Amino acid sequence: MTLERFRDRKPPPVPGLLAAAALLSLGPPALAQTAWQPDRPVTLVVPYSAGGGTDATARAVSKQLGVIWKQPVVVENMPGADGLIGTRRVMEARPDGYTLLLQVPSIVVTKYTPGLKGIDPLARLEPVTAVSQSPAAVVVSAKLPVKTFGEFVQYCKTAAQPCSLGTGESTARISAKQLAAEAGLPNLIVVNYRGTGAIVTDMIANNVNMAFTGITAALPHYKAGTLKILATQGPKRAxxxxxxxxxxxxxxxxxQSVTWFGLFAPKGTPASVAQGIVAALREAVKDTDVQKTIAAAGAEPVVNAPAAFAAQVRQESDRLAALVKLYPLE
Structure with missing residues (x-):
């Protein structure tokens, strides 16, 4: 064999490289099909009562996730202990993607809540992604003779009976203490509830005057004229x-307070499982019905990567930790 002919010969194909080339030739859609997805029903735990913003968000996406995964996604409401009962259910679950948690920023102050023994759920959970977000709101009964936040504060300073504020989770209690201290309402009565639905019912009847709550639960009653939303708590108007x-x-x-509705998985959940969940959620929020449901609740879809959501959780943790120092939970 001449030297020239030897140079012209091509090396034989390597089987592993052929397989990789074939996979790459399929393009992004085929690669996406390799993402993790469940082969049996998934449980999505909501650690609050039905009817609130967290529950509405869960139900908005669970049906479409079920369509995408071809497996039922069952929403399970487990209220109690400031969300810890349902949260613990996921903390103790197998890290396999089949038991997930939808939580709100109050999860970061669980460790400061008296009676919960300093339990830090974030130490035993993996942030997966935000699903949607919505500014919280200042909501009052429509029976009160006020039209603005400032008028409400003045009303409470002169009313014959002390004003009352309903709270369904820890961050609202921190805001209640902050309002009492910084707006000059030392007699403000804080009434603790197990969920937002009951607060809304009592505000409509004016059994409790006011609440810091998500837009989700208040919006239909605001449109019906039975509740007033005096202000929203985001950096810009909702x-x-x-x-x-x-x-x-x-x-x-x-x-100021923006409520994210975030998805968490048990600690140790493989990154491939988390990425598969995020990929499915990105598809789920494209659904017209899901978008309408989220928008009707005054929220917007925000599906981000696990690292980005983890950073968002840390930022909220730092903000609320500073407030807890000023206004400790009791």
Missing amino acids: AALPEVPTTAEAGYPQF
Whole structure:
């Protein structure tokens, strides 16, 4: 064999490289099909009562996830102990993607809550992704003779009976203590509930006057005229309530709060499983019915990567830790 002919010969194909080339030639859609997905029903735990913002968000996406995965996604409400009962259910579950948790920022202050023995759920959970987010709101009974946040504060200073504020989770209790201290309402009565639904019912009847709550639970009653939303707590006006000022515009910039509805999995859940869940959620929130449900609740879909959501959780943890130092939970 001449040297020239030897140079012209091509090396034989390597089987492993052929397989890799074949996989790459299939393109992104085929690669996406290799993402993890369940082969049996998935449980999505909501650690609060039915009817609140967390529950509405869970039900908005669970049906579509079931369509995508071709497996039922069952929403399981487990209220109690500031969300710890349902949260613990997921903390103790197998890290295999079949038991998931939908939580809100109050999860970061669980360790500061008296009676819960300093339990830190975040130490035993993996942040997976935010599903949607919505600014919290200042909501009052429509029976009160007020139209603005400032008028509500003045009303409470002169009312014959002390004003009352309903709370369904720890972050709202922190805000209640902050309002009492910083707005000059030392007689403000804080009434603790097991869930937002009961607060809304009592606010409509004016059994409790006010609440810091998600837009989700209050929006239909605001539209019906049985509740008033005096301000929203985001950095800008809520898309669902463009006519309602922010707390900063109302003169109370310290009462800012954006509620994310975030998905968590047990600690040790493989990264491939988390990525598969995120991929499915990104498809789920494209569904028209899911988008309508989330928008009707005054929220917007925000599906981010596990690392980005973990950073979001840390940021909220730092913010609330500073408030807890000023206004300890009791």
